[in-house]
Amino acid sequence: MENPYKELKPSTRILMGPGPSNVDPRVLKAMATPLVGHLDPDFLEIMNETMDMLKLLFQTRNLLTIPISGTGSSGMEAAFCNVVEKGDRVLICVNGLFGQRMCDVAERCGAEVITANANWGYIITPEKVKEAIREKPKIVAIVHAETSTGILQPLEEIKQIAKENGALFLVDTVTSLAGAPVKVDDWDIDICYSGTQKCLSCPPGLAPITFSDIAMNVIRNRKSKVQSWYLDMTMIERYWGSERFYHHTAPVSMIYAFHEALRIIHEEGLENRFRRHKMNGLALKSGLESMGLRLIAQDDYRAPMLTTVGIPEGIDDVKVRKRLLNNYYIELGGSLGEFKGKSWRVGLMGHSSTKQNVLFLLSALDNILAEEGYKFERGAGVDAASCFYESFEK
Amino acid sequence: MENPYKELKPSTRILMGPGPSNVDPRVLKAMATPLVGHLDPDFLEIMNETMDMLKLLFQTRNLLTIPISGTGSSGMEAAFCNVVEKGDRVLICVNGLFGQRMCDVAERCGAEVITANANWGYIITPEKVKEAIREKPKIVAIVHAETSTGILQPLEEIKQIAKENGALFLVDTVTSLAGAPVKVDDWDIDICYSGTQKCLSCPPGLAPITFSDIAMNVIRNRKSKVQSWYLDMTMIERYWGSERFYHHTAPVSMIYAFHEALRIIHEEGLENRFRRHKMNGLALKSGLESMGLRLIAQDDYRAPMLTTVGIPEGIDDVKVRKRLLNNYYIELGGSLGEFKGKSWRVGLMGHSSTKQNVLFLLSALDNILAEEGYKFERGAGVDAASCFYESFEK
Numbered sequence: 123m124e125n126p127y128k129e130l131k132p133s134t135r136i137l138m139g140p141g142p143s144n145v146d147p148r149v150l151k152a153m154a155t156p157l158v159g160h161l162d163p164d165f166l167e168i169m170n171e172t173m174d175m176l177k178l179l180f181q182t183r184n185l186l187t188i189p190i191s192g193t194g195s196s197g198m199e200a201a202f203c204n205v206v207e208k209g210d211r212v213l214i215c216v217n218g219l220f221g222q223r224m225c226d227v228a229e230r231c232g233a234e235v236i237t238a239n240a241n242w243g244y245i246i247t248p249e250k251v252k253e254a255i256r257e258k259p260k261i262v263a264i265v266h267a268e269t270s271t272g273i274l275q276p277l278e279e280i281k282q283i284a285k286e287n288g289a290l291f292l293v294d295t296v297t298s299l300a301g302a303p304v305k306v307d308d309w310d311i312d313i314c315y316s317g318t319q320k321c322l323s324c325p326p327g328l329a330p331i332t333f334s335d336i337a338m339n340v341i342r343n344r345k346s347k348v349q350s351w352y353l354d355m356t357m358i359e360r361y362w363g364s365e366r367f368y369h370h371t372a373p374v375s376m377i378y379a380f381h382e383a384l385r386i387i388h389e390e391g392l393e394n395r396f397r398r399h400k401m402n403g404l405a406l407k408s409g410l411e412s413m414g415l416r417l418i419a420q421d422d423y424r425a426p427m428l429t430t431v432g433i434p435e436g437i438d439d440v441k442v443r444k445r446l447l448n449n450y451y452i453e454l455g456g457s458l459g460e461f462k463g464k465s466w467r468v469g470l471m472g473h474s475s476t477k478q479n480v481l482f483l484l485s486a487l488d489n490i491l492a493e494e495g496y497k498f499e500r501g502a503g504v505d506a507a508s509c510f511y512e513s514f515e516k
Numbered sequence: 517m518e519n520p521y522k523e524l525k526p527s528t529r530i531l532m533g534p535g536p537s538n539v540d541p542r543v544l545k546a547m548a549t550p551l552v553g554h555l556d557p558d559f560l561e562i563m564n565e566t567m568d569m570l571k572l573l574f575q576t577r578n579l580l581t582i583p584i585s586g587t588g589s590s591g592m593e594a595a596f597c598n599v600v601e602k603g604d605r606v607l608i609c610v611n612g613l614f615g616q617r618m619c620d621v622a623e624r625c626g627a628e629v630i631t632a633n634a635n636w637g638y639i640i641t642p643e644k645v646k647e648a649i650r651e652k653p654k655i656v657a658i659v660h661a662e663t664s665t666g667i668l669q670p671l672e673e674i675k676q677i678a679k680e681n682g683a684l685f686l687v688d689t690v691t692s693l694a695g696a697p698v699k700v701d702d703w704d705i706d707i708c709y710s711g712t713q714k715c716l717s718c719p720p721g722l723a724p725i726t727f728s729d730i731a732m733n734v735i736r737n738r739k740s741k742v743q744s745w746y747l748d749m750t751m752i753e754r755y756w757g758s759e760r761f762y763h764h765t766a767p768v769s770m771i772y773a774f775h776e777a778l779r780i781i782h783e784e785g786l787e788n789r790f791r792r793h794k795m796n797g798l799a800l801k802s803g804l805e806s807m808g809l810r811l812i813a814q815d816d817y818r819a820p821m822l823t824t825v826g827i828p829e830g831i832d833d834v835k836v837r838k839r840l841l842n843n844y845y846i847e848l849g850g851s852l853g854e855f856k857g858k859s860w861r862v863g864l865m866g867h868s869s870t871k872q873n874v875l876f877l878l879s880a881l882d883n884i885l886a887e888e889g890y891k892f893e894r895g896a897g898v899d900a901a902s903c904f905y906e907s908f909e910k
Contacts, residue, residue, distance in 0.1 A: 125783045127565050130546060130775055132558040142551050142768060152524060153769060154548040157536050157719060159847045164526040171521050191721070192586045192746060195764035199746045227745045319765055325551060327585070327721060327767035349743055351621045352586060352593045368852065370589035371713055373721035374536060375547060376770065381524055389519045453553045458762065 135447075136474070138483060139455035140269050140428060141297070142319035142326050143471035145383075149324055152382035153375050160372040168381055169362060169372075175384035179299065179392070180314060180332045182306035186355065188362045189328040189380055191373050194296040194317025197329025199227055200353040201292055201313045204333075204341050205261060208232035213259035213289070215239075215246040215280070219270035219459045220294060224263050231349060242460045243271045243430070244420045248279040255283055261290045266304065267297035269320075270458050272419035272430035272467065274302060281310050290337055296320060299330065300387055301399040301427035301471055312337040318376075321399065321427055323472025324383035327376045399426040401514050402475045405507040406468060409484040412506035413491070414498045418465050427475065429468045430461065434496050439463050442490055450486040480507055529841075530868070532877060533849035534663050534822060535691070536713035536720050537865035539777075543718055546776035547769050554766040562775055563756060563766075569778035573693065573786070574708060574726045576700035580749065582756045583722040583774055585767050588690040588711025591723025593621055594747040595686055595707045598727075598735050599655060602626035607653035607683070609633075609640040609674070613664035613853045614688060618657050625743060636854045637665045637824070638814045642673040649677055655684045660698065661691035663714075664852050666813035666824035666861065668696060675704050684731055690714060693724065694781055695793040695821035695865055706731040712770075715793065715821055717866025718777035721770045793820040795908050796869045799901040800862060803878040806900035807885070808892045812859050821869065823862045824855065828890050833857050836884055844880040874901055 137144045158165050177187045190200050202224070206212060212233040214224045217240035225235045236257055238250040246264065255262070262284035267274050277293065284291045290312040295304045301321030306314050312334040319326035333341070333355065341348070341355055348354040352370065360367035387395060403426030407417055416432035417424065433439050439456060443466070446452045455467035470479065484503040492500060531538045552559050571581045584594050596618070600606060606627040608618045611634035619629045630651055632644040640658065649656070656678035661668050671687065678685045684706040689698045695715030700708050706728040713720035727735070727749065735742070735749055742748040746764065754761035781789060797820030801811055804825050812824035827833050833850060837860070840846045849861035864873065878897040886894060 125779055127569060127775075127779050127782070129779070130549060130562055130772055132549065132552045132556070132562065134550065135552045135556065137551065137553060139553055141765060142553060145551055150548040150550065150769075154544040155524060155526065156528065156544065157531065157539055158526045158529045159531060159533055159536060160720070162526070162529065162841075162847065168524055168526065175521060192590065193764050193767060196586065196746045199744065223745070230741055230743050230745055317765070325767065325769035326554070326765040327770055347624055349624050350593065351617070351624055352590045370587050371535060371711070371720040373587060373719065373770075375544075375719035375773070376721055376767075378524055379769070381521075385519055385521050385523070388521070447556075453556065 134451055136452045136479060136482070138469050138474055138479060139453045140467045140469050141317070141471060143323050143469060143474040145323050145325060146386055146473050148386060149379050149382045153325070153379040155378050157374050160374055161366060161368065165374065166366060168377065172377060172381050172384065173362065175388060176330055179384065179387060180304060180306045181308065182332050184306065184332045184334055186338060186359050187332040188358070189318070189330050189377065190353065191370065192329055193326050194315070194329050196353065197296070197315030197317065197331050198224065198294060199350065200329065200331055200355065201315050202228045202233070203231045203350045203353055204348050204355045205290060205313065205337060206231040206233045207344060207346055209234060211236060211257060211259040212261045212263060213238060213254050215251065215264040217244055217246055217271065217273065218242055218265065218268035220265045220268055224294070243273065243418050245273055245275050245423045246280065248283060251280050251283050255287045255289070258287065259289050261292050263292040265294040267295070267302065267425045267428060269297045269428060270461065272425050272428045273423050274298065274425040275423070277309055285310055290340065297425065297428055300395065302396055306332055318380055318383065321471045322383050322387065324379050325376070327373065328380055399470065399475050402470045402477060402480050403427060403429060404514070405477070405510045406470060406480045408510045409480065409503035409507035413488070413503040418461070427469060427471045430457070430465045431468060432465050433463070437491065437494055437496055442494065445490050446486055452483055452486055477511060528845055530846045530873060530876070532863050532868055532873060533847045534861045534863050535711070535865060537717050537863060537868040539717050539719060540780055540867050542780060543773050543776045547719070547773040549772050551768050554768055555760060555762070559768065560760060562771065566771060566775050566778065567756065569782060570724055573778065573781060574698060574700045574724070575702065576726050578700065578726045578728055580732060580753050581726040582752070583712070583724050583771065584747065585764065586723055587720050588709070588723050590747065591690070591709030591711065591725050592618065592688060593744065594723065594725055594749065595709050596622045596627070597625045597744045597747055598742050598749045599684060599707065599731060600625040600627045601738060601740055603628060605630060605651060605653040606655045606657060607632060607648050609645065609658040611638055611640055611665065611667065612636055612659065612662035614659045614662055618688070637667065637812050639667055639669050639817045640674065642677060645674050645677050649681045649683070652681065653683050655686050657686040659688040661689070661696065661819045661822060663691045663822055664855065666819050666822045667817050668692065668819040669817070671703055679704055684734065691819065691822055694789065696790055700726055712774060712777065715865045716777050716781065718773050719770070721767065722774055793864065793869050796864045796871060796874050797821060797823060798908070799871070799904045800864060800874045802904045803874065803897035803901035807882070807897040812855070821863060821865045824851070824859045825862060826859050827857070831885065831888055831890055836888065839884050840880055846877055846880060871905060
């Protein structure tokens with residue numbers, strides 16, 4: 123039969139938005155491996171290796187450290203719905219879109235949500251948390267790297283406050299994991315989730331998650347069933363654990379890809395990887411500032427893997443991004459919520475975090491902004507970034 | 517850094533269990549396509565084509581016909597959690613594991629569940645539904661092909677009863693879709709979901725789903741928010757619809773694979789595909805019976821893509837399946853729940869549904885069962901299947 127739908131041939135892209143990032147060809151190759159069954163002895167071994175490598179990445183010894191069969195947002199939902207019961211008070215730190223989303227997710231789980239707030243682009247201060255914690259929440263939840271603003275949130279003091287008040291500490295590391303240190307055990311994090319499509323450079327579709335023993339005890343002692351059957355950790359742990367009890371069919375090919383992405387991360391080494399993300403992030407920021415552009419996130423707390431940059435007066439957000447995409451094959455992110463139309467989001471995540479990408483983006487922006495009539499010193503961005511690399515590499 | 521975790525090299529398998537089935541190499545190739553962003557114009561076009569092809573497969577014009585970003589079980593959860601509100605009465609037909617699962621899922625959504633039952637291996641009779649419908653449920657839910665028993669459930673009369681009583685009709689087609697006709701519009705189905713890893717022969721990880729206008733109206737007029745943020749159709753439809761409003765990052769690579777799997781289905785043609793599944797299913801059944809083995813599912817209602825066969829007295833379930841896997845690379849399914857240890861489940865789904873697989877499995881079983889001391893006429897299974905093919909092909 124003649125097929126009106128043609129084989130897919132999407133354009134080649136340099137993915138420098140807020141995710142997905144580019145994927146190493148090794149990961150694509152792994153994903154194309156022919157399937158085995160989800161209870162096959164070969165697959166069980168792959169699952170074990172995947173859990174081991176994920177523990178190293180989360181820097182934890184938590185037994186229940188696995189990829190959930192859904193995207194990063196399903197990780198957020200799994201984090202809340204397993205520990206929240208109707209009427210539980212939950213303190214959520216809100217300084218961007220993903221903190222807001224946490225409130226929505228937690229409320230749907232029956233939580234009574236209270237918040238500690240900061241303006242978009244600023245960190246949450248420990249003082250705000252201290253104030254809110256008087257209401258004795260069961261959980262304190264916070265986003266490590268706020269993808270909507272480019273802030274990397276310090277966690278130490280807020281963890282301290284949570285722990286002193288007997289609360290579970292829940293952290294979203296969707297954008298930070300594998301691009302900056304995430305030390306689940308050292309930082310006493312009870313529930314930590316991420317996504318595969320950012321600094322892990324694996325296609326979107328899985329949500330790595332880990333639960334401390336304390337969190338697992340809370341889950342095991344629930345009065346009511348977890349409202350989501352699909353994300354119920356008391357059942358999922360029986361499949362990933364030694365029992366291998368069937369729950370749902372694991373997304374075999376995605377786990378192949380994830381296994382290879384983790385192998386690549388550990389070959390590079392965590393410290394090297396964090397250093398690379400830091401270096402490229404700083405080079406980009408130095409280049410953008412030298413072009414006279416304004417960085418949006420609070421100084422000293424800028425995420426290495428995601429940079430928010432103000433769109434200059436008179437420059438058309440969508441037009442510039444379209445030209446970047448069509449002429450340079452570069453995907454840049456627009457902004458969301460309060461920042462919509464006001465800033466771009468530049469991701470340098472995982473496989474996309476390279477010196478070449480930094481210099482290419484700065485050159486492309488140099489050309490496009492000049493043509494759009496933006497006044498600045500031509501070439502200053504690339505020069506500044508190049509200088510930065512020279513001094514950093516010494 | 518030396519990596520203790522080696523590149524994955526899982527064994528080659530002929531997947532003849534209850535899923536995943538084998539995947540066409542074209543699908544694996546599509547999945548390895550380099551990524552574009554989830555809001556890339558190229559990806560939006562791929563999404564549109566995917567929805568169009570999925571509508572043809574579900575035989576529906578429903579606008580909201582999309583793949584959910586999770587496995588088949590997430591489709592079941594999405595089906596219930598979007599239409600059920602606390603205290604709603606839901607009638608669930610239970611004659612196997614997946615009917616039971618529906619009860620658990622619906623109860624977690626706050627439903628008051630009532631059931632119409634049949635023994636495992638038998639269809640649900642319209643009489644049972646007529647009896648239960650007196651309690652005026654909001655929804656009547658049923659499994660089309662019960663993967664735990666091998667029953668293919670007739671839907672016409674039960675649909676009639678549901679509709680006459682003003683109930684929504686919700687059908688699980690995880691195992692049937694793309695292997696037997698599923699006519700969503702003709703059969704007045706309001707909510708229908710499936711999985712990708714069975715007769716669609718795409719890796720596990722997505723749940724195709726479709727909602728009728730009536731179902732969408734019910735969702736839009738809810739008094740409470742959908743309890744799952746991740747599966748909330750009122751938000752997901754804004755991403756798949758013309759608005760393209762960001763909800764969660766789509767699993768890009770899985771959708772590439774799904775697009776190619778749908779292309780393959782429509783190249784073969786639905787009628788040809790259903791005929792192939794029917795032919796191979798009947799050939800297998802005729803072979804098994806000629807070996808003196810007992811088919812478990814009720815006569816006249818046996819699913820073409822999944823055959824349950826009794827394990828003869830004195831034959832060790834696990835030992836036989838291990839030998840099939842290790843010596844013949846064939847994966848066969850064990851059974852669950854009431855049938856655990858008593859029957860095997862043989863899947864002939866999608867790319868795995870071939871004459872070659874049928875004959876190879878029958879030969880392999882012939883060898884293994886003879887060695888295990890089972891008394892039967894050697895060669896009878898393969899002979900019967902071969903005869904069947906000759907007469908069918910005429």
